[in-house]
Amino acid sequence: MLPALLDNICLGGLRVERLSSLAHAAECLAAAASTLSEAARAAAESMAFESASGTKDDTMEATKTINDPTPEESELLTDPPLSLILLNPAPDPISLPTEPESDDVEKHDEEVEPSVDIEDILTTGLGGYEPDVIEIDKDDEVSIYESVSEPVADFQEHPDMHDDIPGDEPPVETHTEDSSLGHAVIPTEVETPINPKQAYRIIVENEFDVLLSVCALIEKNQRVICYMPCGTPPLSLYKQLIEGVTSIPVCVPERMSSAKQDAAYRGFLQNDNSIVLIPGTIPPNVVMEGTNTWVIHVGWPPNHEKYLSQIKKHQARNNVVIACSGDLDLYSSRAPLMARTQIWPKCGDPFTASVNALRQSFEQTLAKIPDHVKEKVYPDWIQYHGSYGPRYVKAWNSIALVQQANYYLLHVVKYRRKSLNSGAAEEELLPEVSSGFIAQNSLQLAFQAGVIHVKHDSGLNHISSLAQTDIKSPTLSASEVNGSTAGTSIPGPSNRLHLSEKIKRKGSISSAGTPSEQVDFKLAPGHTYFTIDEEFDAIPLMCFIAGKYDKAICFLEGQGSLRHYQKLFSKILPSTSLVIAPEMTNSDQANNDAASRFVSSSVSAVLLLTYSTTNLPSVLRERKVGCCVYWGFHLPLKQGSPHLSDFSHIINWILLHPRVAKKHRDQLTCPSTTMIVSKSQQSELKRQSTDVKEHPGARALLDLGPKSVLWSMRNTTVSVLMTEETTAKGLYVNRIYGLGTVSRTERSAEEVVRMANRYSAKILLRGVAEDASENFPPVAGKLPIPRTVVDRFTLQPAIDAGLASIG
Structure with missing residues (x-):
């Protein structure tokens, strides 16, 4: 009996101890709940939270249903799982606070989420909560995540919803109840995440706000390429404006080769806080790496395919078009681009506010630009x-x-x-x-x-x-011909005549025709030539002839010039034509590679080679070539006659040209060969090559009026030359290289530069009127000569004489 009695006494004591411990724990929990309730009321200004208060007797009654706590359960109560912490941020629920209550309120002043009732924790336990249940990208059973995700999915399924003005799209708010917790969840604004594989758009109502929105979109630590709706000259304005508003360095194209430009862009964009402004038609070969990389198209892209190729090339994390709503209907690209792009997810009140915050600074900066x-x-x-x-x-x-x-x-x-x-x-x-x-x-x-x-x-x-x-x-x-008043001319000095009058007096045509009256141009097989009255016609004529064939080869002078001619011809010919040139100069392998691409091209293609290439790539025998076109200028061993044109003249050239063309005939399957010559070369060509005949359509083609089928190609060439200053300079410098190889005792520095200037003014339309044609005046002034070229060919006397500048 005694052992049993002792056992009962001990067990009774243990029960008392346990009950006492449970009561103490209940008091701690009640105090913690009270503190948490006070903190929640202090932090939530507009939301009512249920207070978790209770009496000591209620807590003691609740403890009767609880098993004896094990060490593992105590550890769980001390360290709640991640899901509970996120839903109910609170201090340790079973550790009594040692600080005064006021300090505890300050400590949790930032908490705004509702707390979970302590009794719910005690009755439901903590074992059912797993940390990974709050991941949005998984099937979550908590109703708050389901209700939040539904509006987002609906928003993404309708990319073309109303987008007239940024901010028209209200933020997504959800009000829901969690059935498992029994408490209202606070309204949540959901922002659609940026998808790096998705292109976006921001459409504004006022054109003035386009550039302002660009500045608002650009933030610190970004690397940005901006495609501007302009050529190179206005970029200096936009550089000053964007730099002044954003305080971020801006880079614009310099006068250098495309390869050097691309290298400069890549180096500049290695740094955060960098912006590059680029004309919309000149995509640099730059791949952007990193999460904070941007490609912004300023203005609605007029060409859908070109837009896609640009964003694909750069691989930026963010791709955004910013345009005025009035521009959308101007281009056929509207429908495919609207389908391709979605509204910028961050459009809304915050973005509108950032735009308005910059408006005063933007206007002040713009006002300071001269x-x-x-x-x-x-x-x-x-x-x-x-x-x-x-x-x-x-x-x-x-x-x-x-x-x-x-x-x-x-x-x-x-x-x-x-x-x-x-x-x-x-x-x-x-x-x-x-x-x-x-x-x-x-x-x-x-x-x-x-x-x-x-x-x-x-x-x-x-x-x-x-x-x-x-x-x-x-x-x-x-x-404009049909809309012009008869006899109307552009104002100018009284001694200037309207071109149509000058042509009438020369007897070229009797009246100004219209495009509908243009003479049909027929292809002619065999070996023919065109005699050009205007040296400017050489490039548009080559492009016109080459464009008439599926495969054509143009033979030009100067290895170093081919890449520049390639860029020029690519802009002049239709976008469906592929212009190919060797990647390297004086390289048989480069010639073979270019010829292989030319032969295997599935679209119309033009191959550029130098006419000094006597042994053509063997692959050119594998496919029929529609036409070969020859144009160039060969240097005389001695000075030619003064009346001869200085860059397409020379007897040496006229003797060489037919011989090279004849040699090429044996290496190609080509039914048509044509040469472009000047008047001074025509008689010598006839004498040297009796099988070369004048092209039957030559006179009609080279007519200076609208009846000429070359009319449109001339205008396109002029338009391209207006914007291609870098290309023009490359051709000008290469011309100096060709002229400068002759010693200064045979050709002075002044004569080298004069001849190069006349080539530039007549062919590239860069120079002064005295060097140019009356019918095709220059579009810009003289081109500069690099210092390295001046020194290499001893051209300083020409610089001192004012014939050119260094640049």
Whole structure:
């Protein structure tokens, strides 16, 4: 009996101890619940939370249903699982706070989530909670995550919902109850995550807000490529503007080769806080790596395929188009791009607020930029949106085109802002352009309507990209002939005649024709030649002939020039044609690789080779070539006669050219060979090669009026040369290389530069009027010569004589 009694006494004591421990634990839990309740009420200003308070007696009654706590259970109570912590951030629920209550309230002042009742914890236990149940990307049984994810999925399924203005899209809010907890969950704003494989758009209502939104989108530590809706000249304005507003360094293209430009871009974009501005038609070969990389297209892309190729090439994490809603209907790319892009997920009140916060700084920065910098936008905008520009709008005639340019200059760029704000008439504030600019951009109707102003004598420093000291009678564009008043000419000095009158007096044509009256051009087999009156016609004529065949080879002079001609021809020929040139100079392997790509091309292709390539790649025998075109200039061993054209003249060339062409015939399957020669070469060509005949369509083709089928190709070439300054400089420098190889005792430095300048003015339309043609005046001034070239060929005397500058 005694052992049993002792056992009962001990067991009773143990029960008392356990009950005492449980009571003590219950008191701790109650105190903790009370503290938590006070903290929640202090933090939640607009939400009512149920207080978790109870009396000591209630807690003692509840403890009767609890098993004796094991060490493992105590450890769980001390360290709740991750899901419970996230849903109910709170201090250790069973450790009594040692700080005063006021301190504890301050410690948890940031908590806004509702707490879970302590009794619920005690009755349901903690073992059922697993940390991974809060992962949104898995099948979660907690109702809060299900209810949040549903609106997001619905939002992503409708990418073309209303997007007129950023902020039209309300943030997604969800109000739900968790049935397992019995408490209301606070409203949650859900932001759609950025998908790196998805392109986005931001559409604004006001064109002025496009550039402002670009600045708002760009933040610190980003690496950004911005495709601008312009050529190179206006980039200096946008550089000053974006740098001034964002305080982030901006890089714009320099005068260098494309390979050097790409290397410079890659080096610049290695650093965070870097922005590169690029014309919309010149995609650099740059792959962007990292999470904070951006490609922003400013303005609605007019070409869907080109847009896709650009974002694919750069592989940036974020791809966003920022455009004005009024531009969407101007281009056929609207439908495919709207389907391809989605509304920028962060559009909404925060983004609108960031745009408005920058507005004052943006306007102040824009106001500080001088008007002479803003002027560069005007002619470029017209050319870029004109009939030969990459952003051509078919719905606009020349009047509408200029009116849009005027609005952009005065109201978006804020040109002569003070005068406009003071009430001056808008038409009085517009800058003047040259008469050559009017002709080459088909703006005769706009001039007659008075919406564009012409300066009678456009100097070299004039804003027009066609500036020169003396502009002769311009040629009417085909699109304006029918709308022009008979006898109307562009204003200028009284001794200038309209080109149609000059052509009539020369007897070339009896009247200005229209495109519908153009003479049909028929392909001619055999060996033919074209005699050009205007040296400028060489490039558009080569492109025209090559474009008539599925496969054509153009033989040119100068290994170093091929890559520059490739870039030029690619811009002049239709985008469906592939222009191929060897990757390296003086390399048989490079020639073979280029020829293989040419032969295997599934689209129309043009192969560029030097006519000094006597042994052609053998792969060219495998496929029939439609036509071979020869054009070049060979240097004389001695000075030629003064009357000869200085860059396509020479007897040596005329003797070499037919012999090379004859040798190529045995290495190709080509039914047609044609040569482009000057008048001075024609008689010698006939004498040396009796089997070469004048092309039957030569006279009609080379007509200077609209009846010529070369009319459109000439205009395209002029338009391309306006924007391809780097390419023109590359060809100019290579021409100097060819001329400079002759010793200075046989050809002086001055003569080398004069001959190169005449080539540049007549062929590339870069130079001064005295070196150029009357019918095809320069589009810009003289090109500079690099210092290394000046030193290599001892050309300093020509620089000292003012024939060229170093740059």
